[in-house]
Amino acid sequence: MRTDDVMGKNHYKEIKTILNHCRNNRGDQEIVSALSENRIYIYGAGNVGTAVCKLLHDAGIETEAFLDRNCNSGAMHLNKNIYQMDYLDAFTFNKNTDYIIISFIASLAEMKAIKNILNGKGFKNVIHFYDIYRLLITNRLALKSSSAFFVATDVLIDFDEIMDRVLMSSELWQDEISSKTYLDFVSVISSANPDLFSPMICQQQYFVKDIFFNKGYLRFIDCGAYEGDTAAALAANTATARAIVCFEPDPQNFINLCTAMRKQRVANEQILFPCGVWHRSEMVRFRSGTMSTSMISEIGDRYIQCVAIDDVVPDFKPTFIKMDVEGAEYEALRGARKTIKEVTPDLAISVYHRVEHMWEIPLLLKSEHADYAFYLRNHGRHGVETVMYATSL
Numbered sequence: 001m002r003t004d005d006v007m008g009k010n011h012y013k014e015i016k017t018i019l020n021h022c023r024n025n026r027g028d029q030e031i032v033s034a035l036s037e038n039r040i041y042i043y044g045a046g047n048v049g050t051a052v053c054k055l056l057h058d059a060g061i062e063t064e065a066f067l068d069r070n071c072n073s074g075a076m077h078l079n080k081n082i083y084q085m086d087y088l089d090a091f092t093f094n095k096n097t098d099y100i101i102i103s104f105i106a107s108l109a110e111m112k113a114i115k116n117i118l119n120g121k122g123f124k125n126v127i128h129f130y131d132i133y134r135l136l137i138t139n140r141l142a143l144k145s146s147s148a149f150f151v152a153t154d155v156l157i158d159f160d161e162i163m164d165r166v167l168m169s170s171e172l173w174q175d176e177i178s179s180k181t182y183l184d185f186v187s188v189i190s191s192a193n194p195d196l197f198s199p200m201i202c203q204q205q206y207f208v209k210d211i212f213f214n215k216g217y218l219r220f221i222d223c224g225a226y227e228g229d230t231a232a233a234l235a236a237n238t239a240t241a242r243a244i245v246c247f248e249p250d251p252q253n254f255i256n257l258c259t260a261m262r263k264q265r266v267a268n269e270q271i272l273f274p275c276g277v278w279h280r281s282e283m284v285r286f287r288s289g290t291m292s293t294s295m296i297s298e299i300g301d302r303y304i305q306c307v308a309i310d311d312v313v314p315d316f317k318p319t320f321i322k323m324d325v326e327g328a329e330y331e332a333l334r335g336a337r338k339t340i341k342e343v344t345p346d347l348a349i350s351v352y353h354r355v356e357h358m359w360e361i362p363l364l365l366k367s368e369h370a371d372y373a374f375y376l377r378n379h380g381r382h383g384v385e386t387v388m389y390a391t392s393l
Helices: 005-023 027-037 047-058 085-090 108-120 129-137 159-170 176-191 229-237 251-263 329-334 337-343 357-368
Strands: 040-043 065-068 080-084 099-102 125-128 219-223 243-247 269-273 282-287 302-307 320-323 346-350 372-378 386-392
Touching: 005 129, 005 159, 005 176, 027 129, 040 047, 047 065, 047 129, 065 085, 080 085, 099 108, 099 129, 108 125, 125 129, 129 159, 129 176, 159 176, 159 357, 176 357, 176 372, 219 229, 229 243, 229 251, 251 269, 320 329, 329 337, 329 346, 329 357, 337 357, 357 372, 357 386
Parallel strands: 040 065, 040 099, 065 080, 099 125, 219 243, 219 320, 243 269, 320 346
Antiparallel strands: 282 302, 346 386, 372 386
């Protein structure tokens, strides 16, 4: 039994209280109605803005355009206009009814400052992208695309079921750092206060020293290999790697990966695939050219080949699997079910790209592989680079 079980139970109660407060937030339903009836502008044409636009689209709510400081007016993103933030007065808005959703990573003070500036320009309705995520958790924003949210079930589930799953996952964490990191994540989403994220730990991502990995880094699978940064860290942190398999679907990233791996041999055996990882082998749409944040996307600019790990390296027998694949982690794990069941490798899975991954990914693994112990570590500012680690008991 964990030595910090009492603390974990306290966090369970705190999370339950937070979720009940969300349930009783009547203002959320008013926001949903307003979003459905008025024009919406997304402030931020980056990854967060793209995610918010897609989530609203899947709920049957279309956004009008993007606002951005770094793009010139007249540019396009996702087939929508981009308006330059410094020249908003040149465009026609209904400042009493139009909604602006601040959609990029920032502190609470930065969010408030931006909101004050927009309010000062006469915009009455300015909210944060965390408010949209909260609407999803409470199921007030019902998505029409069955695969867009809660891919674990492929059907929409009501708030009580979501609450049960969030609470079930809260009991899986093996230490106080993990339990508190999880609590803080739920607190951020419920309150739209990014300052509540746990501070980033001073340990290298994927090579943390306070978690004992039973299998280690001898045979490594790197999903989302980018330009070889994790492979280089592997070489720097361990002399035991014998083989590495890398998956990187972005064309330019893959060229750079090949160059880097030729210059520095990370392992005796190096296998590189210009593919994404998915629940099955098929061609999927992909948004390329955004460096480390290129991703599988229904609004992508090209098609790429995706593969299931079980299909392409069935006899590799990895000791460690790392996944940072920009929101495709759940599907990629489904494509590695047989491998994980047979050899129970240690795992490092990014869980910050999609809100529900924070609980759905550990619950998926626990339901299929009961002998895993789970840990959670935050390696970046405002929850970016939050990783779930798992090792066999």
